[in-house]
Amino acid sequence: MGGMVRYLRLWAAFFRNCITREMEYRGHFFMQFMIDMAWYAVQIALFEVIYLSTNSVAGMTHEEMIVFLGAMFVIDAINMIFFSHNFWMFPGLIARGELDFYIIKPVSTFFMSFTRFPNIASWLNLAVGVSVLVYGLLEANIAPSMGEWAMFLLLAVCGNAIMLAMQAMVASVAVFLVQAEGIQMIFHTLYQFSIRPDAIYGHLFRRILLYFFPLALIVSVPSRALLGTLTPEMALWNIAASIIIFYLATRFFTWSLKHYSGASA
Numbered sequence: 001m002g003g004m005v006r007y008l009r010l011w012a013a014f015f016r017n018c019i020t021r022e023m024e025y026r027g028h029f030f031m032q033f034m035i036d037m038a039w040y041a042v043q044i045a046l047f048e049v050i051y052l053s054t055n056s057v058a059g060m061t062h063e064e065m066i067v068f069l070g071a072m073f074v075i076d077a078i079n080m081i082f083f084s085h086n087f088w089m090f091p092g093l094i095a096r097g098e099l100d101f102y103i104i105k106p107v108s109t110f111f112m113s114f115t116r117f118p119n120i121a122s123w124l125n126l127a128v129g130v131s132v133l134v135y136g137l138l139e140a141n142i143a144p145s146m147g148e149w150a151m152f153l154l155l156a157v158c159g160n161a162i163m164l165a166m167q168a169m170v171a172s173v174a175v176f177l178v179q180a181e182g183i184q185m186i187f188h189t190l191y192q193f194s195i196r197p198d199a200i201y202g203h204l205f206r207r208i209l210l211y212f213f214p215l216a217l218i219v220s221v222p223s224r225a226l227l228g229t230l231t232p233e234m235a236l237w238n239i240a241a242s243i244i245i246f247y248l249a250t251r252f253f254t255w256s257l258k259h260y261s262g263a264s265a
Contacts, residue, residue: 007111015118022120032121036080040073040128058199063140064227065197070133071223072195075156077129080122083164086114090171091180099260110253113171114164137226144226151235155222158242163191163218165242165249172249172256195219214241 047069051062060068090113093099102112137144144152170187174180194215198206209216221238224230 007107010107010111011115011118014116015120018118018120030121032119033124036122036125037128040125040132043069043072044132058197060197060227061140063136064142066136067133067140067142067226068136068197068219068223070129070131070136071152071156071226072219073129073132074126075159075219075222076195077122077126078156079160079163080119080125082118083114083160083167084122085117085119087167087171088184089117090114091174091184094174094260095179103257103260109257110168110250113253114168133226142226142228144228148225148228151230152222152225155225155230155235155238158238159218159222161242161246162214165245166191166215168249168253172253175256175260191215191218211237214245217241 044066047057047062047065050057051065055061057065093102093113099113102116103109105112166187170180170183173183177183190213194209195218198209198216198220201209206216210220217238221230221234224234
């Protein structure tokens, strides 16, 4: 318990430091927010156009799709707040030798590497995501029970654990390649495909995204908890997969650091 409190206090210090930095560059802060809002608008507009020609996509009505998009925005915003910025910065830490300073700290290098720079602007994204989610639920006349909300939050945490694990695995490759921006972009592109409703894909690709490269578990499964279509088997698989993949990712990350030569190499 003491160790957890220590890490929470450390993250709070990171958060305060990042707020101070962002307030010095308010234009950059709001530009980040507007860029993300543009991405959200594109996602909504895409399905608005699709629903002009059909009443159902992946078995979801227009209102249910808004619920799905709201869940997607919420889960994506959580990752952006805590981890995403650090993921994109990681190859630069290696190239400049700054990872040395993370390794010598008396805390987990994994924790330092993926939580050091919270994205303050993404708290606004989270507020927008929650607003879209609530609006969708009202439009679809869906009133999730407390148990369904609890399951959604649990699976959202599991989804973010899977996302962080995948990001950590990709970042670990940068230890060997140094310049890993290309691999990051490939991963990001696949992530963009995986956060669509999994039912829109063919049987083979859908199974890959659910079981073999399970990025579809990040959004598709948690959203089912609110839409009332979640099965116990899929909920258990989401939880189990998050534990397994996160464990493997931390082990792979730790192993990759043994091959890090440092700034003096």
